[in-house]
Amino acid sequence: MKAICWILAGFYLLFCCKAEEGLNFPTYDGKDRVIDLNEKNYKQALKKYDMLCLLFHEPVSSDKVSQKQFQMTEMVLELAAQVLEPRSIGFGMVDSKKDAKLAKKLGLLEEGSLYVFKDERLVEFDGELSADVLVEFLLDLLEDPVEIINSKLELQAFDQIDDEIKLIGYFKGEDSEHFKAFEEAAEHFQPYVKFFATFDKGVAKKLGLKMNEVDFYEPFMDEPVHIPDKPYSEEELVDFVREHRRATLRKLRPEDMFETWEDDMEGIHIVAFAEEDDPDGFEFLEILKQVARDNTDNPDLSIVWIDPDDFPLLITYWEKTFKIDLFRPQIGVVNVTDVSSTCPE
CATH class of the missing domain: 3.40.30.10 (Glutaredoxin)
Structure with a gap:
């Protein structure tokens, strides 16, 4: 009991010492971090960062409204870049007219879109362009594509997710070829679709999963759908998710x-x-x-x-x-x- 009291006291002192700094919301510090990407510097930028986030934009008009709108968008990127700088996430902009060759080389297609390069993948951001939403998206993308469920408490947390698509599979271990196919399929949809896996027999039993079986959960549904014809290849899992992604x-x-x-x-x-x-x-x-x-x-x-x-x-x-x-x-x-x-x- 005394040990618990000392631990709690330690936490109390820690939080008291940091209380004034605990809600210090970031403001732009004036340092320019967003790169104007071109054919000369894009390879260096891709090597420098673990992830590179690019805004593909049309040429900025000379009128005041367009200039102001572009400045506001740039400030969103600058603030996100400032917050995520310790995470090795870089930010840049590509002009659709001035840098058309580079855009084609990188696979940037839609003006006004935000694209993220992670490893050898290109992910398009389809959300609200605000600093908090963008930062949350990128942090989710930075995580492993599959979250492992190992305990009853983690299973309870999994059960609480009911407003988005999720998949969970039961596999022998991380070295299983079937788990690797599942993990590679998850990369196609990260971070929009949640993929979970368990290697625990007890957790699998509670979920009603057999070895190498995957369940697909549609939002707000009571029961999952067993994906047929296990074990699955990466392509089979990707095709199934794409076919069933539009929820009721x-x-x-x-x-x-x-x-x-x-x-x-x-x-x-x-x-x-x-x-x-x-x-x-x-x-x-x-x-x-x-x-x-x-x-x-x-x-x-x-x-x-x-x-x-x-x-x-x-x-x-x-x-x-x-x-x-x-x-x-x-x-x-x-x-x-x-x-x-x-x-x-």
Whole structure:
């Protein structure tokens, strides 16, 4: 008991000493870290950093609005670069006109997009361009593509993830060729799709997994889908995830909002607005989840759930555009190719 008291006292002293610094949010320090990438310096930049994040942008117009918008975007990158400097993550910009040859060589296709080079992979960032969202995305990408579940507590944490796609497999060990195929498949989707694995027989038993078997969990569903025909190759796992990636009910998240929004059903989205922390919103969301479970085999149904609390800067825009009140749950159909014709109800 005395030992526990001393440990707690040590923690107390540590936190007391650091209390004033504990909430010291970073501000731009004035040092330029974002590189203007060109054919002369891009190889050096790729070698220098473990990951390199590049903004592929159109030439900046001379008008004040365009100049100001570009400066704001540049400041987002500068702040992210400052925060992630100790992690060996570099940042750069590529002009689509001035550096067209370099862009083609690197595989940069869409102006205004952010691309990340990690090892020999190119990952496109499809989220909200803000420093906090971008930093979180890059830190997730820096981690191993597969998270290992070894205990009951870790399994409980795995069970709590219900609003995004996840996969989990049971393998003999890290040297297993089937685990390596699973790990290589995970790299195709990191960090957008979560891959987990266990080497523990007890954990596998609780999950109902047999050796070399993988389960696919659709968001908000009670039961997983057993991926058939084990063991699997990397290509088979990648194909399965791509085929089943569009969930019946999916949440719009800041880190992949554009990817979700662009994945429409022939130009149409069924969109539901509901605050999860609000009693009416929670009740409405539970009904949506049940509708999704009852219709999970319907390939023509996909509902996008938006929690307005996740996008405070868009609330006024959505209310004005869709002519709705987001202080209560809403659902309707959105034509993403012509926002003016949308009609949520």
